[in-house]
Amino acid sequence: MMSLPDHASVVIVGAGPSGLMMAALLLRQGIQPVIIDSKKELTKQSRALAVHARTLEILRQLGLSDQFLKEGMQVSGFDFYFLNDEEPDRLIIDGSDKTLFPFVLTLEQSKTEKHLLEDLTAHACPVYWDTTLLRVEQSDEGVVLQMRQGELDKRISCDWLIGADGASSAVRKALKINFSGGSYIHRFYLADLELTIPYPDNQIRIISKKDGFNALFPISNNLVRCIGVVPAALKNRTDLRFDDLKPYVTFTLGVPLQVESCNWFSVYGLHHRMADQFRSRRVFLIGDAAHVHSPVGGQGMNTGLQDAYNLAWKLAGVVNKEYNKAILDSYSVERMPVAHGLLKTTDRLFSMIVSNNFFIKRIRKWVAPVLIQRIARSKDLKGELFKRISQIGITYRKSILSVHHSATTAIKAGDRLPFLRVFDEKLKVDTDLQAWCSKGGFTLLVLGELSPMAVSGIAKWIKSAYPFALNFFYMPPSDRNKAIFEAFEMSSRKAKRAIIVRPDLHIGYINDIVDTELIDGYLKQVIGWRKA
Structure with a gap:
């Protein structure tokens, strides 16, 4: 096991997508960060899937986009099924005149992390695995961290600390920053399924019926992700398996899924929360440590990567003594409204999709299909929708830097x-x-x-x-x-x-x-x- 240094200019806690992206960006500015994670290795589960256009633009700037495009699947749109629809309302993604990447790329988070880690390795920047943050002390001059690396306790100092350690962030908790929001009442399941036949096309399918909700996301020709709400009859089961859910999935889809194997299955609760502040003196929060969203639109991981993209050049400029420290105030000014807006939008949409409320179900039945058809017929509306989903429409017009x-x-x-x-x-x-x-x-x-x-x-x-x-x-x-x-x-x-x-x-x-x-x-x- 590599020994931690006694001091670093920047320490990043969390080697998920946001933390690895932050490290990759700092390295290109001549900053060698120390990145730690309590896990023993990279994530093996697929987890987040969607890689949006704005993220691909960032990866292109880093010289990494080709690797992602080679392994991922380009999704061209959505098929919506409401109640007893046999034919879907199809909505094709339309961003061909707005970006080099006019699609949603589906790629397992494990592969996203692998590519980013390979980039760090190529730049001689290791990740210190099996290293847990125990305590944070900061002053106007720096930050002191108490860690446990394996069985050994270690105390190191740094000039700046980045909390990229997820929704249960030890950094955020150590600073006693409130994580405001709530949890959805439903339990949800996720299953990555190997099919016996190829997935029919590269469309995301969203099926919302009276007593069920499912979404299918293509990952590769025969691999698909299935997510849905755990049925009321099974919500208290602690030993739930995908086989228990198969009859409900078949009912919602209208046809049985031809499943060869289930590669990953998880039952979980979902939350919508945001930190009351993204910065405390010399400490910053990015990614899920700062905000967690519903899965609508696959915004969570992409938003975290953009947090890193926004902060890295400013922090590097301060560390390299190019800019005054005041520029760091713009991180919260620019990113907190983005996170708040996404949280509000995704929360409302997700609640409408899964709600059993009588009036909302009527809206899903009568209003939603008409709205989708209207968007599908309008190039302008499709363009605006793409700008929101892809995050290329995010602006900092009210920033102190604009x-x-x-x-x-x-x-x-x-x-x-x-x-x-x-x-x-x-x-x-x-x-x-x-x-x-x-x-x-x-x-x-x-x-x-x-x-x-x-x-x-x-x-x-x-x-x-x-x-x-x-x-x-x-x-x-x-x-x-x-x-x-x-x-x-x-x-x-x-x-x-x-x-x-x-x-x-x-x-x-x-x-x-x-x-x-x-x-x-x-x-x-x-x-x-x-x-x-």
């Missing part, structure tokens, strides 16, 4: 940088705006007609004031890149945009005036840049 001085209304500071095709005039290659801006650090993107002298002046200023820290791209008007100018509402050839893209590919600053003094003011006064 400065918008532009006439643009569709795209504003705080929004995710849109996925738009780009023809690189300099390299003469096709690419996209996100790929352009995916290098480490901030990116200054200037759109519009500038004189060669003005472009040269900006480049010289960056080289002098922000060497190796601010990437620069200039895009003059052209027929090949007309869509980008339309997206940023630049109808006049005289129009200009100065856009600063954050390391997490959210827009921090938009101005209709290209002025290095104003750009410098944003970086120093809003971001708190210290090195320049």
Whole structure:
């Protein structure tokens, strides 16, 4: 067993998806974190399945998306069955013009963790397994942790602590942070089933009938996940097996599942909770340690990964003495409203899906099918639904880091940088705006007609004031890149945009005036840049 160091700049408690993602992101910023977990090894159960478009965009920036796409299954939409429907109401996911990944990828959490751990191993960052956090003491100068590694007690110090240790977070409990929310009254079951015949297509099936609810998620050609509510007649059983549920599943589906074997079966309660604060001085909470959701839309794991994506670049900048510590306040400002909004939305939807209330069942019978059919017929509504499910619609417009001085209304500071095709005039290659801006650090993107002298002046200023820290791209008007100018509402050839893209590919600053003094003011006064 490897010995823990006496001190680390960052300690991450929890080697689940959020903790592993946090470590991978910090490593790319030159920070070597210490990551511990009370488990003895990686999760073997499949657990979370959905990997959404925004998560795949993050993985693409890390150079890991191809590995996930190779192993996962691309789901194209949903089939809804209500009451006695024999034919489903089909809703096809439509995000082809919004992202490089216009689908939901189903991939077992165990494989997500495996890929992230392999990335840490490639960067010589180990996980200290069988290591339990016992106590947390913090001051304005640092954090002291009491741990038990195997049979040995160990006391180490760190500058910053990340709690990524799940819904029962020892970090959150040690800091006495309240975990507000509640639990659903039903018990639920989950079964990963190997079928004797291939799953018929790549649609998620949701079946809601008078006395039963089931959802089927394709994992691979013959592997499917079945989830549902434990029937009232079995809710008090402590030795429940999937064989006990087969008759109920057959009743709800209308046909028997041709099951070869059950690879994993679990009965559990579901909760909807959120920490009252995501930060306590030098300690941060991410993932399930900060919020837990109903399984509607597969939002939980993806939200945790975005927590890490939001925090990592800010914390790395502080550790590397590039930014003032005040930037860390923006983590809670940006992520708590996202978690709260998702919690409220998923809770309402899930309650409607599983409720036995007479009026809600009537809504499921008469209103829900009409609403789904309406969405299915509208490209705009399908697009909006995809933005919500995929999390590409999350915005930080109200953040203290977002400065918008532009006439643009569709795209504003705080929004995710849109996925738009780009023809690189300099390299003469096709690419996209996100790929352009995916290098480490901030990116200054200037759109519009500038004189060669003005472009040269900006480049010289960056080289002098922000060497190796601010990437620069200039895009003059052209027929090949007309869509980008339309997206940023630049109808006049005289129009200009100065856009600063954050390391997490959210827009921090938009101005209709290209002025290095104003750009410098944003970086120093809003971001708190210290090195320049």
